[in-house]
Amino acid sequence: MAKKVHVTTTVNGDEYEFLCHPGQTLVDALRNEMKLTGAKEGCSTGDCGACSVVVDGRLICSCLMLAVEADGKSIDTIEGMAQGDTLHPLQSNFLELNGLQCGICTPGILVAARELLKKNPDPTETEIRFWLAGNLCRCTGYDKIIRSVQAPGCSKINSPGHSLNSRRCSPAVRCSPDAWAWNRIHPQRSSQPRRIPFPRRPGRIPDAR
Numbered sequence: 001m002a003k004k005v006h007v008t009t010t011v012n013g014d015e016y017e018f019l020c021h022p023g024q025t026l027v028d029a030l031r032n033e034m035k036l037t038g039a040k041e042g043c044s045t046g047d048c049g050a051c052s053v054v055v056d057g058r059l060i061c062s063c064l065m066l067a068v069e070a071d072g073k074s075i076d077t078i079e080g081m082a083q084g085d086t087l088h089p090l091q092s093n094f095l096e097l098n099g100l101q102c103g104i105c106t107p108g109i110l111v112a113a114r115e116l117l118k119k120n121p122d123p124t125e126t127e128i129r130f131w132l133a134g135n136l137c138r139c140t141g142y143d144k145i146i147r148s149v150q151a152p153g154c155s156k157i158n159s160p161g162h163s164l165n166s167r168r169c170s171p172a173v174r175c176s177p178d179a180w181a182w183n184r185i186h187p188q189r190s191s192q193p194r195r196i197p198f199p200r201r202p203g204r205i206p207d208a209r
């Protein structure tokens with residue numbers, strides 16, 4: 001049996017050292033060596049996105065990367081998304097808007113969506129659907145996931161009287177100041193998103209993004 005390899009890496013700002021087999025995948029090392037079980041192993045073939053993490057600023061499927069390749073690299077996982085007890089706005093939205101059911105896909109979708117909003121803070125529905133096409137969910141039918149990504153900071157999106165256009169939003173709904181600010185930059189959006197056909201999935205190879 002091949003000797004184990006010593007790996008040093010940074011995950012969510014904390015340094016980790018572990019021993020792994022040369023053929024061990026990063027998702028396996030995250031879950032079993034570093035005990036960070038947020039990333040899920042769904043397909044092991046780069047198709048479902050449940051294992052999504054960010055390595056040196058690039059969104060990747062951690063089932064397609066060897067743990068030894070993470071040596072000296074910086075990794076961001078779902079465990080680093082909330083700041084203490086304060087959820088990231090995307091996480092709050094997923095809770096408020098029922099963007100998840102069983103939650104197997106959710107960590108990967110949140111990690112991927114955060115990367116999309118870093119690159120494009122004002123994505124269209126089509127852009128969100130295209131970006132998340134490599135993240136499969138068996139439960140929700142995607143619409144609630146898309147809505148959760150569309151309105152960070154706004155927890156009242158489903159309330160009667162709410163509109164994504166702040167000028168039409170009923171004062172009774174009392175959106176948070178963050179939500180009003182968000183709505184001001186998105187005056188064109190309707191609270192009833194149009195259904196857009198799901199685009200052809202581009203495939204998730206590490207170099208695709």
Ligand code: FES
Nearest residue numbers: 042043044049063
């Ligand atoms: S487990 Fe990695 S893409 Fe499905």
Ligand code: FES
Nearest residue numbers: 101103105137138
């Ligand atoms: S919530 Fe179950 S797979 Fe997405």
